[in-house]
Amino acid sequence: MRLIIVCTMPGTSERARNTPQRRAIVDALREADRAVTAQELHERLSGVGLATVYRNLQRLADEGEADTLLRENGETAFMLCGAGHHHHLTCRRCGLVERIGDCRLDEWARQVAGEYGFTDVDHRAELVGICARCRAT
């Protein structure tokens, strides 16, 4: 498994209506310890239409509530991650994701970019490895 992370920027939008479907989706996301796709959620949540799942996930991403992870096969997976700059540490075996809050890449990024004449530097990073539980198995 290889995941590619895209952290979304909070956008402006109306407050979403508190429908049972949306609640179910958010709850499922909250309980998940890994990123899930729309289709996965749709299967898990019988009674919620696929389009509804897609629409809600997209909205959560737009609102900055959810992070978006692109998988190599083209799927998009989502997870609740709150705001603030952070990275992810993903288990390449089971998909478990840890949120890495402290980032010390800014200086490196700025320096490297400067060497190439770039400004307004931003960075994204992804860590993958084997989690403790999988290692034990």
Added chain:
Amino acid sequence: MRLIIVCTMPGTSERARNTPQRRAIVDALREADRAVTAQELHERLSGVGLATVYRNLQRLADEGEADTLLRENGETAFMLCGAGHHHHLTCRRCGLVERIGDCRLDEWARQVAGEYGFTDVDHRAELVGICARCRAT
């Protein structure tokens, strides 16, 4: 523009046949200073079937010749980048890509991962900014 980088691992495969189509594709990639998609190449190279472009790009990626970049809209773009661990510095305005050879993230990655009980850590990072030329504009 936001690009997400996936560095491919070299695989085992037969030597590809030196067809004019393949030559055209590789040449186009070599001349490009940014990542290009199959569809873009297909347009540029009249006389090369779309499927052929896809197949060659995929093969180049499998061979480790080309890096793969996932765009947010689901497109996959490719660029020749040779082997070896490296990162990319992309201009978010014009798409220009610089290859960043020296990477000092290993230590950070290992340390952070260790704190969470992860082993066999690998990392991927992407830098985006505004290149000198775009800045001048």
Added chain:
DNA sequence: ATCAATGCAAACACTTTGCATAAAA
């Protein structure tokens, strides 16, 4: 002469959209 590569079109997988209906606010 072989066997892989090409081209085309059909098939795929994931996601988005139109529209009538249901249901928050």
Added chain:
DNA sequence: TTTTATGCAAAGTGTTTGCATTGAT
């Protein structure tokens, strides 16, 4: 009551695949 969300099915988009044919070796 007004307005947004849902569900379904149809349409979109990027990519892959089957198969006959071409062409590199």
